Amino acid sequence: MSMIKQLWIATAIVALLALGGSLVVSTLSARHYLEQQLLVKNIDNANSLALSMSQMPKDPVTLELLVSAQFDAGHYEYIRLTDPDGGGLIERESTAPITEVPDWFSNLIPIDAAEGVAQVQDGWNQFGTLRVRSHSRFVYRSLWDGTLRLLQWFLVGAVACGLLGSLLLRRVVGPLNDVVQQAEAMGERRFLTVREPRTRELKAVVRAMNSLSERVRSMLEEESARLDAVRREAQVDGLTGLPNREHFLAQAAAMIADENAAAEGHLAVIRIPDLAAINAAQGREAGDAMLRRLADAIELLRGDDERRASGRLGGSDLALLVSGASDPVPLSEELFSAADIAIGRLVEEAGQTMPIGIAAYRRGDALSQVLAHADLALGKSAQNGDGRPVVENVDIENHPPADRLAWGEAIGAALAAGRLALKTFPVVHSDGTLLHLEAPARLKLAEDSEWLTAGEFMPWAARAGYIARIDEAVLERALAQLGDQPGGICINLSSESVCDPDTVRRLAAKLARHPGAGARVWLDLPESAAFKHGPAFRQICTVLKPLGCRIGLEHAGQYICRLGELHDVGLDYLKIGSAVIRGIDTNPGNQTFLRGLATIAHAMGILVIAEGVASDAEAAQLKTLGFDALTGPAIRVD
Structure with a gap:
């Protein structure tokens, strides 16, 4: 029994x-x-009547008339006159029952008042003994009425005590509830x-628990800061602040090869021409400043868009990869304008033009081929000498339909017809046992068409406003x-659904209709x-976790060093993106980073899962780094 119930019971009993x-x-x-x-009344009445009798013949x-008159005028149970030997002379007795009060009350509280006794004299001789006893029914009625009034007042007092006790208990239990929570x-x-x-007692407990929370928070912040330093050393170019070549290529490979990625995109490379000559003429600091300004412009173009990645390929070459874009013209115009604003005047003063090469790709293309096309386009742009971007490999076929309206109609029809499926991939414990099945969505636009991956239809679904409906359909199918x-089974939820309270409520209602199923549902958010929409993220965790769901972050990597900010969320797992996992067996810098990440996550009770594991060597290395589970092309269930 809870302490609160015990307090209530104790208060009620008292x-x-x-x-x-x-x-x-x-x-x-x-x-x-x-x-x-x-x-007192019996004694007074007996004495008064005995005195009257003593003075009469x-x-x-005459005596019987006097006794009868007295008996009829008063409320007596009996009046008896006996001779000195105890023999009866005159007796009047009432046989009326007590009807003013319930029988149980008169039996529970009997009234036994002694009779009044007085001597009747005849001159100097004793004539007899008079015994008088008043009837108790009127006393019972008075006692009953008084008891009822007392009971009413006591009930009023009980209600008042209950209200006051409620206020006092609420004042005491309120902090206790906070401690329990x-x-x-x-x-x-x-x-x-x-x-x-x-x-005082609760204050000491809360102070100790708050101190523990603060120590954990401080520890996580310190470890996150150290982890971020390790990450920057392993993944970030020290001069420009962009991802270094190795990490950018890993990101690009993941975005191009991942079957859940967008179906197409572009890789743009921009080069500061003859950087060595600029360094020689103006000093190395001038060349470094140009690189930093151009890097800042590219990073501004990337923004917080998860479909974009930027990096330094080396020397004077910077790159921007944009997935999900079929038309290269907007990208080329953005790059040209940004580069011209950043360092166009400086390059022109040096008598140079900045070449920009763009390679169009489709999902599944080899990264080396995409880089080769970008390099070819870069060379052509340099030969043109006008700094205008050149696009290579633009013969990309788009999936029909080709516009938002047609896509929206096709997606709506597919959802209405139930042409949505889940393709499952195993997520395996480090000991080889199955943790859960990852189930990305597939959609068939027509009965005779191929199944499309999420990367192919989700961008169009977002434009047509079908994201929430798809997420709900995915949960129902799961x-x-x-x-x-x-x-x-593990499913993905989009940022749009996370930020929409109505969608969250509908998802919770679907889970609530399947008692016990929530404990088997894993949600990749x-x-x-988690970091850009913190309040909404915390709200969905608050709503869905009580239903048994396990909630984690997918494709983690970009914000992972801010993990300490989620100390109050109660995450269940992290899925580290394949951009960091790729080639981990040969990357000591990322090994140090991931080992530290696993340590912090385990301190928070969070499982760490690797995505996109492509080889047995990567799997073996990840296990030594403390990863709890793996998924990817090389992972199978024992």
Whole structure:
């Protein structure tokens, strides 16, 4: 039984005992008082009547008339006159029952007032003994009425005590509830701080728990800062602040090869011409400043768009990869304008033009081929001498339909016809057992068409406003598939759904209709949603986690060093993106970074899962780094 219930029961028992005891004592005191008053009345009446009889002639008729008159005028139980030997002379007795009060009351609280006794004289001789006893029914009625009034007042007092007790208990239990919630949050790996209550005992407990939360938060912040330093050393170019060549190529390979990535895109490379001559003529600092200004312009173009990646390929070459774009013209105009604003005047003063080469690709193209086309386009742009971008490999076929309206109609029809499926891939524990099945969505626009990956239809679904509907359909399909398999299933939710309270409520309602199924549902949420839409992310965790769902971040990497900010969320797992995982067996810098990341995550009770594991060597290395589970082309269930 909870402490709160015990407090309520204790309060109720104390109140009942106090009020009940007061009622009993008051009733018994009233009975005793009435008995004393009745005794005094009996004695007075007996003495008065005996005195009258003593002064009268003692003939039986006169005495009987006097006794009858007295009996009829008063409320007596009996009046008896006996001779000195105890023989009866005159007796009047009432046989009327007590009807003013319930029988149980008169039996429970009997009134036994002694009779009044007086001697009747005949001159100097004793004539007889007079015994008088008043009837108790009127005393019972007075006692009953008084008891009812007391009970009414006690009930009013009980209600008042209950209200006052509620206020007092609420004042005491409120901080206690905060302590309980804080303890439960810590059990769920959410380290919260709460306001210290005024209650001395609770204040000490809350202060200790707040101190623990602050220490954990400080530790996570310090470890995250160290981890970020390791990450920057391994992945970031020290001069420009862009990802270095190795990390950018890993990102590009993941974005091009991932079957859930966009179906097409462009890789742009921009070069500061003859950087060595600029360094020689103006000093190395001038050349470095040009690189930094151009890098800042490219980074500004990238922004927070997860479909874009930037990096320094080496020397004077900087790159920007944009997935999900079929038309290269907007990208070429953006790049040309940004580069011209950043360093166009400086390059012109040096008598040079900045070449820009753009390679168009389709998902699944070899990265080396895409780079070769970008290099070819870069060479052509340099030969042209006007600094205008050149695009190579633009013969990309688009999936029909080709416009937003047609895509929206096709997607809506496919959802209405139920042509949405989940393709499953195993996510395996480091010991080889199945953790869950990852289930990305597939959509068939027509009965005779091919299944499209999420990367192919989700951008169009976003433009047509179908994201929430697709996420809800994916959850329904996942819940239906749970009956056909013993383990858990993992689905993806979009940032749009995370940020839409109505969608979150509908998802929660669907889960609530399947009791017990929530514990087998794993939800991959975008990493960017956790850090760019913090309140909405915390809200979806608050709503869905009580239903048993496990919530984690997918494709984690860009913001992973801010993991400490999620100390109060209670994440269950992290899926590290393949851009960091690729080639991990030969990358000591990323090995150090991932080992530190696994340590921090485990300190928060979070599972660490690697995505896109492409070889047994990568899998073996990841296990030594402390990863809990793996998924990717090289992963199979034992």
